Amino acid sequence: MERVVLITGANSGIGLALCERLLTEDSQLRLCLACRNMQRAEAARSALLTSHSNAHVDLLQLDVGSVQSVLSAAQEVKARYNRIDFLYLNAGIMPNPQLDLNAFFKGLFSRNVVRMFATAEGILTQQDRLNSDGLQEVFATNLFGHFLLIRELEPLLSRLVWTSSSNARRSAFSMEDMQHREGRESYSSSKYASDMLSLALNRQKNSQGLFSSVICPGLVMTNLTYGILPSFFWTLIMPVMWLIRIFTNTFTLTPHNGAEALHWLFLQNPESLDPRAKYHSLTSGLGTNYTQPRQMDIDEGASDVLYSKLLELEKEVRRKLSEENADEEISAVK
Ligand SMILES: NC(=O)C1=CN([C@@H]2O[C@H](COP(=O)(O)OP(=O)(O)OC[C@H]3O[C@@H](n4cnc5c(N)ncnc54)[C@H](OP(=O)(O)O)[C@@H]3O)[C@@H](O)[C@H]2O)C=CC1
Numbered sequence: 001m002e003r004v005v006l007i008t009g010a011n012s013g014i015g016l017a018l019c020e021r022l023l024t025e026d027s028q029l030r031l032c033l034a035c036r037n038m039q040r041a042e043a044a045r046s047a048l049l050t051s052h053s054n055a056h057v058d059l060l061q062l063d064v065g066s067v068q069s070v071l072s073a074a075q076e077v078k079a080r081y082n083r084i085d086f087l088y089l090n091a092g093i094m095p096n097p098q099l100d101l102n103a104f105f106k107g108l109f110s111r112n113v114v115r116m117f118a119t120a121e122g123i124l125t126q127q128d129r130l131n132s133d134g135l136q137e138v139f140a141t142n143l144f145g146h147f148l149l150i151r152e153l154e155p156l157l158s159r160l161v162w163t164s165s166s167n168a169r170r171s172a173f174s175m176e177d178m179q180h181r182e183g184r185e186s187y188s189s190s191k192y193a194s195d196m197l198s199l200a201l202n203r204q205k206n207s208q209g210l211f212s213s214v215i216c217p218g219l220v221m222t223n224l225t226y227g228i229l230p231s232f233f234w235t236l237i238m239p240v241m242w243l244i245r246i247f248t249n250t251f252t253l254t255p256h257n258g259a260e261a262l263h264w265l266f267l268q269n270p271e272s273l274d275p276r277a278k279y280h281s282l283t284s285g286l287g288t289n290y291t292q293p294r295q296m297d298i299d300e301g302a303s304d305v306l307y308s309k310l311l312e313l314e315k316e317v318r319r320k321l322s323e324e325n326a327d328e329e330i331s332a333v334k
């Protein structure tokens with residue numbers, strides 16, 4: 001039977017590499033690339049069809065950072081498919097990243113140097129802003145848009161896979177400020193929230209046959225990392241990065257390597273997976289790829305609280321949207 005796989009943020013980086021890997025694994029697959037920019041989505045589709053000429057590759061317009069776009073895209077998915085075998089929640093942003101060079105050089109000479117290279121703990125901040133739905137942009141894109149998509153498509157779904165990060169950190173997240181309006185680590189906070197949400201979804205939905213997993217792709221050269229340092233600089237320090245890889249294995253560096261855990265999960269029986277584990281894509285010093293589960297630092301109770309808060313926010317945004325639509329209808333009649 002033809003399996004249907006929907007991937008958000010599939011037009012570049014890790015998402016596009018995953019598409020390549022999945023088509024190599026199963027040429028009968030129906031892939032749906034859910035992207036906000038249709039020109040880039042078309043280019044990704046053409047690239048995939050060049051290497052897999054008989055592949056079934058569909059495109060879907062989806063801006064996960066916009067409530068209206070998620071709701072419209074979900075309607076379109078329901079009209080097109082009667083089930084989604086895998087939903088990869090991969091789209092993500094890190095706007096205006098700032099590297100704290102002082103902390104970086106201090107970290108280089110500390111006991112935590114390996115941890116710093118693996119997680120970027122203490123050396124990276126971002127500047128977030130409100131989007132047109134009145135939500136924090138990073139929260140809306142990396143977490144809430146995906147949550148809404150899951151809620152809309154729930155009856156069609158069986159497997160969810162989140163592209164999280166080693167940068168997800170408990171101390172960056174606050175339940176009182178889940179959108180991270182106050183701090184400067186919105187990326188870390190949103191990724192920690194996705195880890196929590198995955199656990200909560202497993203607790204609430206496994207009995208109904210829905211399973212969620214989280215992965216970390218390692219440090220990968222993509223548009224996201226080129227936003228932190230320019231691509232020529234990364235190319236310049238590539239020999240140093242290969243050296244660091246010997247000590248951490250988290251410097252996967254290429255999108256193909258970064259997609260290792262996403263691909264590996266595609267081959268696993270969901271019941272054999274650990275809901276409290278994050279599955280890491282790792283690459284050894286000799287260039288061998290493998291997947292390793294590592295326990296996440298999460299409370300089950302807190303994950304349930306986050307789930308309830310997201311349901312509340314969902315109600316609020318739906319109410320706001322229907323009020324706005326009603327206002328528009330009234331002014332159209334006038
Ligand atoms: N690169 C790395 O080292 C790491 C990356 N990650 C995670 O991996 C995931 C993929 O990122 P990566 O491949 O690195 O970076 P890219 O920037 O190459 O890919 C991000 C993808 O997400 C899409 N996207 C962004 N915002 C939206 C939106 N509002 N609606 C729909 N699609 C959107 C982008 O589309 P567009 O082209 O339109 O911008 C792009 O296709 C992210 O979740 C990221 O946080 C995690 C750990 C490390």
Ligand SMILES: CC(C)=CCC[C@@H](C)[C@H]1CC[C@H]2C3=C(CC[C@]12C)[C@@]1(C)CCC(=O)C[C@@H]1CC3
Pocket residue numbers: 099116117118119120123124164165166167218219225228229237240241244
């Ligand atoms: C010599 C050398 C390799 C310098 C690079 C220093 C930093 C720019 C990187 C060190 C750890 C990196 C890292 C990320 C970005 C780049 C670093 C801060 C991520 C935050 C990218 C996105 C993620 O989701 C996790 C990554 C963790 C490690």
